[in-house]
Amino acid sequence: MKNESVELKQLALAARRASLRLADADPAMKNRALLEMARLLRDRTGAILAANQSDMERGRAGKLSAALLDRLLLTEDRLATLAKGIEEIAALPDPVGEISPLTKRPNGLLVGRMRIPLGVILMIYEARPGVAADAAALCLKAGNAVILRGGSDAADSNRMFGDVLRSALDETGLPVDAVTVVDRGGHESIAELLRFDEEIDLVIPRGGEGLIRFVAEHSRIPVLKHYKGVCHLFVDRDADPQMAVDLALNGKVQRPGVCNAVETILFHEDCAPELLPLVCRELADHGVRIRGDARTRQLYPPAEAATEADWPAEYLDLIVAVRVVPDLDEAIAHIRKYGSNHTEAIVTEHYESAMKFLRRVGSSTVLINASTRFADGQQLGLGAEIGISTTKLHAYGPMGLEGLTTQKFIVFGDGQVRE
Known part of the structure; x- marks a missing residue:
């Protein structure tokens, strides 16, 4: 040595x-x-x-x-x-x-x-x-x-x-x-x-x-640090159904083994009865395993039971955790507790909700009505990236x-x- x-x-x-x-x-x-x-x-x-x-x-x-x-x-x-x-x-x-x-x-x-x-x-x-x-x-x-x-x-x-x-x-x-x-x-x-x-x-x-x-x-x-990517997609109460499906599929399925892939999808309880089964079926049709909380399993019975270990998990695989939350505030609280300061996205048609999500979610990249897969230096106009910093000092994000x-x-x- x-x-x-x-x-x-x-x-x-x-x-x-x-x-x-x-x-x-x-x-x-x-x-x-x-x-x-x-x-x-x-x-x-x-x-x-x-x-x-x-x-x-x-x-x-x-x-x-x-x-x-x-x-x-x-x-x-x-x-x-x-x-x-x-x-x-x-x-x-x-x-x-x-x-x-x-x-x-x-x-x-x-x-x-x-x-x-x-x-x-x-x-x-x-x-x-x-x-x-x-x-x-x-x-x-x-x-x-x-x-x-x-x-x-x-x-x-x-x-x-x-x-x-x-x-x-x-x-x-x-x-x-x-x-x-x-x-x-x-x-x-x-x-x-x-x-x-x-x-x-x-x-x-x-x-x-x-x-x-x-x-x-x-x-x-x-x-x-280029830390792990526990990336979230929040489907708001007035989300466009097709957009929710598209962003979930692109975020989870296109390249599941990368750090900007979606690992957890949160649904507002008001839209969950309609949109959660729709999104989960589409994901399952593409080979994704669903791990959900109790409400998710009521709305989509094929889902496996999620445990506490699933919420902070970076699967890097065709697996996604799904949870129903009462409102935007609870979605933000979940992201703050379990996220890794990497990338989060919201699907919403409500301007105030979008701006609240932007202001209160502290991750290095926050997207409104766009896939988490855009958290990438080349996609954001940097030419390329050396990494995605989850350390707030000196540099943050791609x-x-x-x-x-x-x-x-x-x-x-x-x-x-x-x-």
């Missing part, structure tokens, strides 16, 4: 040196590197998919769940989406060096703020190998170096992504150590990286509850370029001294 610790320290130091060069890099050079990343992802699709197939075979042999296998899977379409997302990042304005409006003080000083990179980001993630491309692209554009520590389930895919991303940096004259893939060791190597608070500026863990807790407990470095920078004060004077 001693030799490995020295190696990891050297990787972190190299990333720190690369971050200093990136902070001064010309925006045009960073954009060329991003476009080269996108090009290489397309050109090396076959090799990436072959590596991913090896990971998938190990995953199936290891009895990974269907949801985790879906997260692990790469396809031509998913790689094309990654490449397109990187091109969109290249087209975005460069945040580094952006200056806020200046304020003139009584003594004549002009005071403002300038956006600067954070430095070195440690990205720790499980299963989803595509995170490597999104994270590297966003960090590069924002002037940060990134250390990528992916899960062992995606080891071959992670290594291939690392080769592609570093090749793009090399071919465009940027330091290759701006992107580093760490694929050795288990939790011991993660714990070691988390000790390097002089070399690494921010840790972003993206994975299951166990990973998040491990990182939070062992890190000397500030942690920005994290794009701005979330990977900070601001320093800048002051212009003409010789003023403090009296």
Whole structure:
């Protein structure tokens, strides 16, 4: 472990040196590197998919769940989406060096703020190998170096992504150590990286509850959590029936293994007799298991009995918890008690209810009459995301370029001294 610790320290130091060069890099050079990343992802699709197939075979042999296998899977379409997302990042304005409006003080000083990179980001993630491309692209554009520590389930895919991303940096004259893939060791190597608070500026863990807790407990470095997605859909008393069905199906069925999938559906008691059976039947027809409270089981007898453990559960599967609540206030209380500050949606035709839901639900993304699946950086115009922060400090919600920078004060004077 001693030799490995020295190696990891050297990787972190190299990333720190690369971050200093990136902070001064010309925006045009960073954009060329991003476009080269996108090009290489397309050109090396076959090799990436072959590596991913090896990971998938190990995953199936290891009895990974269907949801985790879906997260692990790469396809031509998913790689094309990654490449397109990187091109969109290249087209975005460069945040580094952006200056806020200046304020003139009584003594004549002009005071403002300038956006600067954070430095070195440690990205720790499980299963989803595509995170490597999104994270590297966003960090590069924002002037940060990134250390990528992916899960062992995606080891071959992670290594291939690392080769592609570093090749793009090399071919465009940027330091290759701006992107580093760490694929050795288990939790011991993660714990070691988390000790390097002089070399690494921010840790972003993206994975299951166990990973998040491990990182939070062992890190000397500030942690920005991408916590689990216990996402709710509330069907209000005057909800449009077809909209309720559409949002429930899209939120639960389209990709059940992602963090913005619906895990709990709450029905206002006034609409429940009509809409709850309708929505539950549609979900069941698409293979979804319903776990409901007593009132749900009265209205839809095929539902299984929900227990207390179901309300805070992130299933990441074709399972949904359903509950009938007396009113909007109780729906909000339920979300506050059991939610994870990720994403919540309401189906309503009532303006006052919509605005109350927006104001009082404190999650990082709140939607009115739209699917929870839109809680995604690319869908919200960020180009891509490095994660969805459920930590209110620094950044909250889908994290794009701005979330990977900070601001320093800048002051212009003409010789003023403090009296």
